[in-house]
Amino acid sequence: MWWYVGKRLLQTIPVILGATFIIYALVFLRPGDPIAGLFGEKPVNEGVKEQIEAQYNLDKPFLVQWLLFLKGAVTLDFGNSYTGRPVIDLVSQAFPVTITLALMALAIEMVLGIVAGTIAGLRRGGLFDSTMLVTSLIVIAVPIFVFGFVLQLIFGVKLGWVDPTVGGDWSVSKLILPAFVLGLVSFAYVLRLTRTSVAENLSTDHVRTARAKGLTQRQVVKNHVLRNSLIPVVTFLGVDLGALMAGAVVTESIFNIPGVGNLAYNAIKRGENPTVVSVVTIMVLVYVLASLLVDLLYAWLDPRIRYA
Template sequence: MLTYAGKRLLQLIPVFFGSTFLIYFMVFALPGDPIRALFGERQPPEALLTQIREQFHLNDPFIIQYFHYIWGLLHGDLGTTYTGRPVSEVIMNAFPATLQLATLALLFEAVAGISIGLVAGLRKGKFFDASALVVSLLLISIPTFVTGYVLQYIFAVKLGWASPTVGANASWGDYVLPAIVLATASFAYIVRLTRSSVVETQAMDHVRTATAKGLPRRRVISVHVLRNSLIPVVTFLGVDLGSLMVGAIVTEGIFNINGIGGTVYRAVQLGDGPTIVSIVAVMVIIFIFANLLVDLLYAVLDPRIRYAN
């Protein structure tokens, strides 16, 4: 297992460099002067603009700029924003809120989605199964901003069960409603994915054999049906973790959460390349380790899977 994990980490090194190179190229190789755009209509003296460009290596060829960035990244330096603030400080201020939001959203979609999908799969063709499919289809169809405003109005404004906004130093409980909003679409996909996987697994030979041997239905479901059905679901959850963290722009805007999504949006508006590239690099690292964890969980869920040394 350790040998496999080491090989997977080595394989992910070119993925990291390739993805960071691509995003760096997309941000910095585009035409235009981000430093001049930073000042808007009130342009400073040309000497000051030249000095700032030299500070951020913007006068160097693109490949030299990228090597400067990677060298700093490998030494723990995420760079500096065009306003002179360390990018690491920007990320540290925004990351905790998004991490809390994404963690609760992931827990909600995993627990609720798998539970409902399991019951729907076991009751294929019955009322609960049909209702789960209809509700999940509706949740997939409705945009997140509609779901967010509706739930915010009902549960926060009208019923007062939650806070309509999430400010600084908020508790975990304040993130429950935004997390549900963020997780609605992924929750619906997990319900449908779990349901179809359970239906398919129930028709396999090893499940019919376990039932024919007289094993209790609870054990057949938990050991032979659920564990094997979770493999595609775990794959989806591993990919969805990064999507939740970066894709929370709408949810963070509705509930006034100062997180990673809003930070990336503002950086794009301002043309702040170092902030965009560094946040994406952090997200790439999270994706890499999330996918590695998913690969290692396969052997836990399905004992038939073994990793050769």
């Protein structure tokens, strides 16, 4: 297995190279002059402009810029933002918030989705099942920012149970409502996936054999239905962790959370190549590691899959 993990980790190198290259190319092709933006309305002194361009390597060809970025990235030096702060500082402040938010969202959707999905799958056609199907359909159909604003208004403003916005000094308790909003759509998918999978597994031959052994319904569901049903759900959750981090952009702006989404959004607006590329690189890394984790979880869930 360690051979497999090593192989997969080696594969991340070309992925990172390709991803940074594409991002660099996209940012480079973006119209507008970032330095003019930096000075706003004021006229720019040619000498100062050239100096700044040299400082951020903007005067060099695109390929050289990219290679210089890679060279710095190896030593965790991602350059400075246009306000002069090292990018690594910005990123290391913003990432913990987003990671916490995404993991909380993942936990919420996983627990609620699997529990509700299992019950619905076991009682297919029942009242609970129908209610859950309709609810999940509504959740999938309505855009996420609508839920964000509505829940913020109800729980944050009208009822005052939680702070409507998070702000700079974030804490886990403040993130509960945003995490719920963030995980809502995925919850609906997890629920539906689990429901179908459970219903399908209930009618398999080995479940009938388990019943014939004299196991009670609870034992049958616990050992022979649930574990078998989780395989597709785990695939979805792994890919979803990456999607949650990207989706955080909307949620973070609604609840004013100082996370990666906010950072990336502002950096894109300002054309700050080093910041944008750094943030995206780390997101790519999270994605790659999450999918590796999913593949390892697979092998644990299903002994037929063994990596050599």
